[in-house]
Amino acid sequence: MKQVMKLAAASTVALGLAVSPATAAGELFLYNWTDYIDNTITDKFTKDTGIKVTLDTYDSNETLLAKLKSGATGYDLAVPSQNFVDIMIKEGMLIEVDVKSMPNYKHVADAFKKPSWDPEQKYSSPYQMGTTSYAVKKGSGAGQCASLKEFFEPNAAAKGKVGVFKTPEEVVNLAHIYLGQNFCTEKTDDLKAVQSLLQGQKSSVKVFSSEGTMDRLGDGVTLVSNAWNGDAMKRRLKDDTIQYCFPKEGVVGWFDSLVIPKGAKNVENAKTFMNWLMAPENMALLSNFANYANAIVGSDKYMTKDMASSPEVQVPSVPVKFGKSCGPKYTKAIDKIWTKLLQ
Amino acid sequence: MAVGAEQTRRTWWLLSPALLTVGFFMVLPMVILLVFSFMEADPYGGVDPGFTVEAYVQLLFERDFDDTLAYTGIYLGIIWRSIALALVATVGSLILGFPVAYYIARQNTRTQNLLLFLVTLPFWTNLLIRTYAWILILSTDGVIEQPLKAIGFLDGTLDMMYSNGAIAIGLIYTYLPLMVLPIYASMEKLDFRLIEAASDLYAGRYRVFREVIVPLSTPGIVAGCILVFVPSLGAFVAPDLLGGGRKLMLGSLIHLQFASSRNWPFGAAIAMCLLAIVMIALMLQARSSARRRAMEVA
Numbered sequence: 001m002k003q004v005m006k007l008a009a010a011s012t013v014a015l016g017l018a019v020s021p022a023t024a025a026g027e028l029f030l031y032n033w034t035d036y037i038d039n040t041i042t043d044k045f046t047k048d049t050g051i052k053v054t055l056d057t058y059d060s061n062e063t064l065l066a067k068l069k070s071g072a073t074g075y076d077l078a079v080p081s082q083n084f085v086d087i088m089i090k091e092g093m094l095i096e097v098d099v100k101s102m103p104n105y106k107h108v109a110d111a112f113k114k115p116s117w118d119p120e121q122k123y124s125s126p127y128q129m130g131t132t133s134y135a136v137k138k139g140s141g142a143g144q145c146a147s148l149k150e151f152f153e154p155n156a157a158a159k160g161k162v163g164v165f166k167t168p169e170e171v172v173n174l175a176h177i178y179l180g181q182n183f184c185t186e187k188t189d190d191l192k193a194v195q196s197l198l199q200g201q202k203s204s205v206k207v208f209s210s211e212g213t214m215d216r217l218g219d220g221v222t223l224v225s226n227a228w229n230g231d232a233m234k235r236r237l238k239d240d241t242i243q244y245c246f247p248k249e250g251v252v253g254w255f256d257s258l259v260i261p262k263g264a265k266n267v268e269n270a271k272t273f274m275n276w277l278m279a280p281e282n283m284a285l286l287s288n289f290a291n292y293a294n295a296i297v298g299s300d301k302y303m304t305k306d307m308a309s310s311p312e313v314q315v316p317s318v319p320v321k322f323g324k325s326c327g328p329k330y331t332k333a334i335d336k337i338w339t340k341l342l343q
Numbered sequence: 344m345a346v347g348a349e350q351t352r353r354t355w356w357l358l359s360p361a362l363l364t365v366g367f368f369m370v371l372p373m374v375i376l377l378v379f380s381f382m383e384a385d386p387y388g389g390v391d392p393g394f395t396v397e398a399y400v401q402l403l404f405e406r407d408f409d410d411t412l413a414y415t416g417i418y419l420g421i422i423w424r425s426i427a428l429a430l431v432a433t434v435g436s437l438i439l440g441f442p443v444a445y446y447i448a449r450q451n452t453r454t455q456n457l458l459l460f461l462v463t464l465p466f467w468t469n470l471l472i473r474t475y476a477w478i479l480i481l482s483t484d485g486v487i488e489q490p491l492k493a494i495g496f497l498d499g500t501l502d503m504m505y506s507n508g509a510i511a512i513g514l515i516y517t518y519l520p521l522m523v524l525p526i527y528a529s530m531e532k533l534d535f536r537l538i539e540a541a542s543d544l545y546a547g548r549y550r551v552f553r554e555v556i557v558p559l560s561t562p563g564i565v566a567g568c569i570l571v572f573v574p575s576l577g578a579f580v581a582p583d584l585l586g587g588g589r590k591l592m593l594g595s596l597i598h599l600q601f602a603s604s605r606n607w608p609f610g611a612a613i614a615m616c617l618l619a620i621v622m623i624a625l626m627l628q629a630r631s632s633a634r635r636r637a638m639e640v641a
Contacts, residue, residue, distance in 0.1 A: 066601065069387065206587065206589075208587065208588035208589060209588060219482075221482065221483050342589070342599070343590075343591055
């Protein structure tokens with residue numbers, strides 16, 4: 001039901017996008033991941049600034065890139081992960097904004113002030129950060145969060161009950177971690193190992209999808225599923241039947257940023273939003289909803305108790321490896337592996 | 344002469360909206376696709392200039408990680424699965440749609456209008472939403488399973504979601520009205536006295552059906568089958584949502600190439616293949632119906 005409502009909301013938004021004049025003052029068209037922002041945040045932004053926010057959603061970095069590449073314009077802000085910020089900068093798809101000169105930039109933690117994907121912070125301001133791993137249905141016998149083996153080579157209990165993301169990027173990076181390989185590896189042997197791992201996993205897969213993953217896990221349609229930490233936390237708070245895993249091999253880390261794609265009509269409003277969100281009280285509001293950590297100093301003061309004590313957010317002593325943007329040769333190889341997998 | 348030229352000009356003038364519509368909305372996009380299918384893929388989406396038949400080679404041969412070419416049946420397999428599922432959808436909606444159309448055609452005008460209205464009613468809501476409704480119906484502990492469990496008929500789960508069966512149900516549901524309406528249209532013109540006449544001449548029910556009703560409604564059946572088969576072949580929503588993405592169909596394969604795989608030329612080449620399959624099917628149909636007409640005349 002939730003999905004249906006979400007869809008209805010998305011259609012309304014799409015309709016709004018079509019009929020309202022995009023250039024009118026006081027508007028902001030935000031292109032964001034599904035379930036990554038809600039009214040409590042946009043309403044406060046509208047109250048504080050008078051700018052009306054219209055939302056449209058996507059389900060993966062790949063979809064975002066494909067949509068913008070296909071010439072979709074009219075979005076004032078998008079939320080790519082670090083490696084895709086890098087690609088979009090190199091492909092000349094972003095408008096320069098100079099985030100450093102914004103008043104609220106002072107709240108950004110020092111560790112995130114010179115990110116490798118945008119060292120001068122010319123294009124991107126922080127949104128949220130988190131990890132990608134898998135989650136298990138508690139008490140199902142499908143796993144104890146011990147090793148990525150539970151996800152890639154599921155046991156008998158999990159056979160035919162595994163949920164995997166629909167796009168390759170994060171799944172393949174987890175496979176690299178499990179197999180002890182480097183990200184972006186172009187070695188034939190490495191790629192073949194990834195391919196046979198995923199092909200072996202497929203016989204246990206119930207569904208390839210990036211949306212509604214935690215609902216399916218909570219409802220027992222899947223017993224092991226790809227997961228983002230915040231997404232998993234949302235479901236855990238609801239009925240406490242799932243556990244987000246930090247397997248010993250490690251997890252994939254990501255850092256999402258706000259960027260302004262070329263073709264944006266309300267650049268000033270987009271900058272206003274970037275600056276507004278870097279204020280601790282506003283960023284905390286976002287973290288309270290999305291259940292992810294952020295890079296803003298002082299935002300923890302405004303966070304809920306659930307967030308402050310979240311086992312999904314505190315990373316235990318396992319490695320966190322951040323995805324990088326890889327070369328065309330690697331990208332093509334992964335595409336081949338994935339198409340072959342889904343055939 | 345002058346009058347003739349004047350007339351020709353007027354004819355073209357009056358035809359121009361239709362020609363522009365066809366040219367702009369049908370021919371132009373296809374030409375773009377055709378051109379794209381012979382270009383090089385940009386690794387981050389879009390196409391790079393340069394002529395290559397790589398996209399078509401890729402349909403049958405795969406380049407291994409070390410660049411050697413080897414035959415692959417992957418895409419033929421996907422094409423075959425799509426054709427098979429589209430056939431199942433066509434036959435399924437024919438079996439369901441034919442009696443419905445017959446029933447409607449035998450009612451009085453008032454009831455007919457009401458029933459036709461009801462048949463078209465689903466088109467008033469968004470296809471995505473209707474397909475999501477099927478997720479609720481078919482899913483574990485969904486609308487079907489819960490009552491069965493309540494009365495003790497079912498233990499565990501039927502596991503209906505994310506299967507070929509679920510895709511077929513979705514396709515039949517979606518395109519059933521496109522089967523009912525043309526069959527109804529040809530049955531509406533059917534002279535029901537012919538059925539009475541056949542019965543009077545001691546034809547049994549089955550014979551009446553086979554030798555009177557079916558031949559007279561053949562145009563509608565053929566039109567219905569085409570209208571269901573063609574969109575089923577390229578369907579995207581039902582396979583994607585109900586099939587769980589484990590078994591690709593052509594529509595999802597094309598979408599994948601334009602979205603996450605970022606291989607537009609290949610996506611365009613598959614679209615061209617899909618177009619070719621549909622054209623061949625239509626040509627075969629046209630030829631067989633021409634032969635039938637010729638036989639009738641003879």
